[in-house]
Amino acid sequence: MAYRRELTECPPFTWDEERRYAEILKGESYTKCFISPIYYYIIHFGARRPSITSAVEVIDTDAEVFIRGELVIEAGDEEKVAEEFRKIITRGSGDELERPCTVTMIHKHEVDSKEVSHVHFICSTESFIYMSENVEKILKGIKRIADKYGIKEW
């Protein structure tokens, strides 16, 4: 069964939010509310060694695609991994190159007196036309990083 995005009335709290956001940005605003399908994929995957903690979520709202997740790596590899995420390239709406991914947060854990880092990332690709191609490029990039730097958290 296929679902479509459908415009609906907005609940009152969204108008308050709109006013607040427009006030901060001192701009002209408008708000739209939809009832929409969201396709939500979660993939737990093994890294260089099998891992239960590395995971990716692909959130497809039928208008935007948003990919986020985390990788477990050895402490000390954070800079290299962040750089690798910035190197993932997708195709923009005008055929220009996009760098859709960024590392948002890194937190460290100590497990059996060994330090590991959890690298959280987000990616958001814009083009509709290249959506499938872009999602696959991002996932392949993530897989490459996981194969190179990912570890299992014991």
Place this chain on the structure above:
Amino acid sequence: MRKLEVLKPRVVGCPPRIEEAGERYAEILGGMPHTMCFITPIYHHVIDFGSGSVEIIEDGNVLIEGEVVVERRNLNRVVRMLRNIRTRSPYGELTERSCAVVEVHRHVEYGEEFFHVHFVCSPVSLAHRTENIERILKTIKRIADRYGVEELI
């Protein structure tokens, strides 16, 4: 038009192409897929300010995307400032850098050069959602006030 306030996210059956996409993604990552499909409200705020615009999309997650128009000499500073925006992580610390510059493109209007800096921000924490959105918007406003220019059309 349907009334939104009575509607809540509802799990529905996934269309076949979605199952296929889930399998394909899992194959690329060499992992285990788990796919869910919802029908859900999405609140979409669009704010145009002189030198750019921002969209705030809320559907359980928050995604802020937009662009700001700047001059070449300020490009690197703007990119750095966007990357330096700090939001509160689910652990309560201001350690999350939730914004990325995804693309920069150049326009020439009446012989003058303008750069469009496209960014995306996605803070994770639900508990600090409002605070994080406001932090991001305030910094975008600061960047726009300092470096934003209006493109000649």
